[in-house]
Amino acid sequence: MYPKDLIYTKEHEWLKKGEDGHYVLGITDFAQKELGEVVFVDLPEVDESFDAGEELGSIESVKAVAEVYTPVAGKVIAVNGELEDQCELVNDDPHGQGWLCKLEVADATIEGAMDADAYTAFIEEGE
16 A cells, blocks of 8 residues: 555655755655645745754645644755645646655654554554
């Protein structure tokens, strides 16, 4: 169910390392299901820098507002502008077109990082 080429966190974010060495960040299918229908996505600014664990944006749904944290330190080099008019992409394709931002990573060490199998076990255990 969860793509094998992604890295997952206990905060229900995912990262994918691109061939260019940059990382794409998004939220997991589990997270979007918990949120429900997404109605607004607040993304960081390009060139903004963050430390690992720092809040970089939020996702608003009909049920709640959830903060998005970066699991790695780095600088935002791109944001998914399509989410401005099509925030439902987070629900429809969270591991693909619903990505949030692209990061130039200073330190790729991710505390508690999980592969797809470990993440699946994590959510099945009830977090």
